[in-house]
Amino acid sequence: xxxxxxxxxxxxxxxxxxxxxxxxxxxxxxxxxxxxxxxxxxxxxxxxxxxxxxxxxxxxxxxxxxxxxxxxxxxxxxxxxxxxxxxxxxxxxxxxxxxxxxxxxxxxxxxxxxxxxxxxxxxxxxxxxxxxxxxxxxxxxxxxxxxxxxxxxxxxxxxxxxxxxxxxxxxxxxxxxxxxxxxxxxxxxxxxxxxxxxxxxxxxxxxxxxxxxxxxxxxxxxxxxxxxxxxxxxxxxxxxxxxxxxxxxxxxxxxxxxxxxxxxxxxxxxxxxxxxxxxxxxxxxxxxxxxxxxxxxxxxxxxxxxxxxxxxxxxxxxxxxxxxxxxxxxxxxxxxxxxxxxxxxxxxxxxxxxxxxxxxxxxxxxxxxxxxxxxxxxxxxxxxxxxxxxxxxxxxxxxxxxxxxxxxxxxxxxxxxxxxxxxxxxxxxxxxxxxxxxxxxxxxxxxxx
Numbered sequence: 001x002x003x004x005x006x007x008x009x010x011x012x013x014x015x016x017x018x019x020x021x022x023x024x025x026x027x028x029x030x031x032x033x034x035x036x037x038x039x040x041x042x043x044x045x046x047x048x049x050x051x052x053x054x055x056x057x058x059x060x061x062x063x064x065x066x067x068x069x070x071x072x073x074x075x076x077x078x079x080x081x082x083x084x085x086x087x088x089x090x091x092x093x094x095x096x097x098x099x100x101x102x103x104x105x106x107x108x109x110x111x112x113x114x115x116x117x118x119x120x121x122x123x124x125x126x127x128x129x130x131x132x133x134x135x136x137x138x139x140x141x142x143x144x145x146x147x148x149x150x151x152x153x154x155x156x157x158x159x160x161x162x163x164x165x166x167x168x169x170x171x172x173x174x175x176x177x178x179x180x181x182x183x184x185x186x187x188x189x190x191x192x193x194x195x196x197x198x199x200x201x202x203x204x205x206x207x208x209x210x211x212x213x214x215x216x217x218x219x220x221x222x223x224x225x226x227x228x229x230x231x232x233x234x235x236x237x238x239x240x241x242x243x244x245x246x247x248x249x250x251x252x253x254x255x256x257x258x259x260x261x262x263x264x265x266x267x268x269x270x271x272x273x274x275x276x277x278x279x280x281x282x283x284x285x286x287x288x289x290x291x292x293x294x295x296x297x298x299x300x301x302x303x304x305x306x307x308x309x310x311x312x313x314x315x316x317x318x319x320x321x322x323x324x325x326x327x328x329x330x331x332x333x334x335x336x337x338x339x340x341x342x343x344x345x346x347x348x349x350x351x352x353x354x355x356x357x358x359x360x361x362x363x364x365x366x367x368x369x370x371x372x373x374x375x376x377x378x379x380x381x382x383x384x385x386x387x388x389x390x391x392x393x394x395x396x397x398x399x400x401x402x403x404x405x406x407x408x409x410x411x412x413x414x415x416x417x418x419x420x421x422x423x424x425x426x427x428x429x430x431x432x433x434x435x436x437x438x439x440x441x442x443x444x445x446x447x448x449x
Contacts, residue, residue: 027115031122035157036129043137043147053148070138070146077158078131084165085124092117095172103181104306113188114175120168127157178311178321182304186328189300190335192293196359197339201399219270220251221278223258227287230254231294234355236284238346241354244273248281250357255296258287297336298360301368304329308373312383322373323386329369330390334397336365362403366410374414379421381429387414388433395441404441411437 046053100108134150174180232254241248247268252258265281267273273281291299308325311318342359360368370387377383388411395407415430422430 027118028122028125031119032125032129035123035126036133039130039133039150039154042153043134043150046147046149047137047145056148056152067138067140067144067146070148070151071135073151074131074135074138074154077154078128078135080158081124081128081131081161084161085121085128088120088124088165088168091169091172095176099176099181103178103310104303116168116171117175120164123157123164124161127154127161130154130157178307179324182307182325182328185300185303186332188293189297189332192295192297192300193332193336193339196295196297196342197336199340201338201340217269217271218266219273220263220266221270221281222261223264223285223287224260224279224282225287226258226260227289228255228257228291229285230288230292230296231286232357233284233286234346234357237281237355238348240280240284242348244277245269246273247353248355250355253358253360255291255298297332298365298368301329301332301365304332305369305372309376312373312377312380319380319382322377322380322383326370326373326383326386326390330393333362333365333369333390333394337362337394337398337403363406366406370410374410374417378417381418381422381426384414384418384422384430385433388430388437392433392437392440395437396444398444404444408438408441 096108131154134147134154137145137147137150139145229252232250237248237250249266251263251265258264264285267278267281293300304325308322308329310316311321311325341361344356344358345353346355348354370390373383374387377387391407391411391414395404398404398407411434415427415434418430419427
């Protein structure tokens with residue numbers, strides 16, 4: 001009973017932490033509570049040990065016995081901080097609205113994860129909390145008391161906030177730059193790849209075993225809630241499958257939307273699992289209204305693709321931005337190709353299959369990264385040329401001849417799609433670039449020419 005209760009508390013805590021991760025709540029709240037506690041504790045120590053106030057120079061705070069001066073300073077700083085916080089929020093909301101409309105609504109998630117923005121809100125709210133927590137210590141009755149050191153600390157925090165505001169404005173001016181946005185998304189995606197695929201790609205890998213065959217006692221477990229699969233606790237699935245002597249086949253990938261009641265996984269020997277035990281397996285999945293980057297490499301790619309598609313739309317007509325997006329997409333694909341794919345079949349003990357699930361492979365990532373851009377850029381020679389250059393760079397970084405042959409086929413689709421949209425001269429440029437891709441695909445060392 002106690003183990004079940006502890007398990008539920010663990011799952012609930014994990015869900016809360018995952019939900020709050022990367023939002024505007026946790027980090028600003030921690031900073032605000034920490035500075036507020038410092039203001040309350042420091043003012044209390046000054047009242048118990050008055051001599052510590054002597055470290056503050058008299059030139060900075062000459063009126064050491066006038067509590068009204070301390071009250072005015074603390075209340076003024078607290079009021080001004082809330083005014084600045086409203087300005088910061090206004091700037092932030094304007095930035096989010098501009099980025100959402102101009103680039104893609106999906107990138108709002110990356111803005112919410114920005115640490116400098118969270119720290120800015122936390123410092124201003126923390127300075128306000130510091131002053132409010134210290135204000136009751138500055139009083140006239142029953143005897144006058146002015147927390148000199150605490151007030152000096154508030155003045156230092158106020159000066160720091162002025163400098164931090166300038167840093168924040170500079171940061172926001174950079175954050176709305178499309179190059180900065182795309183680079184940040186690509187960097188976060190690379191981090192997810194490293195986390196999900198920590199091992200370098202092996203040149204010679206064992207062929208994957210045949211897909212598991214369903215048995216007569218296999219049951220299908222449907223989702224109990226609707227949403228995007230944001231996280232799958234694979235280790236927990238393996239532990240549960242081993243404990244109950246079953247095999248789990250996950251039917252949906254991370255990032256897919258699953259409606260309530262839709263089959264989510266199949267479990268062999270399901271007759272030995274009661275309702276609570278099935279719920280333990282379901283608890284290994286985290287659903288939400290939006291996709292996230294925690295395990296979803298494809299989501300980072302789709303954010304960049306959205307920006308590229310909007311850039312080459314007739315309403316915007318910004319091929320330079322689309323070219324920048326293609327460069328970052330090739331960076332992601334090359335890094336993905338350098339890593340060993342995440343294991344789709346997990347065994348425990350060795351030789352006994354416990355969990356089978358699907359992760360994006362190279363082909364699927366290539367489809368997500370370049371197919372839509374290829375279709376929308378059939379009439380744009382600059383973007384099509386950069387697509388072929390990206391495929392050439394990827395081919396030069398690949399050691400697998402099968403994957404390089406797939407890149408050649410993709411390049412041919414680009415040229416074929418542009419054949420009836422471009423003039424002969426422009427089409428000749430594409431064919432020259434295509435010849436370079438074929439040369440590199442047949443001999444990667446040709447990229448050094």
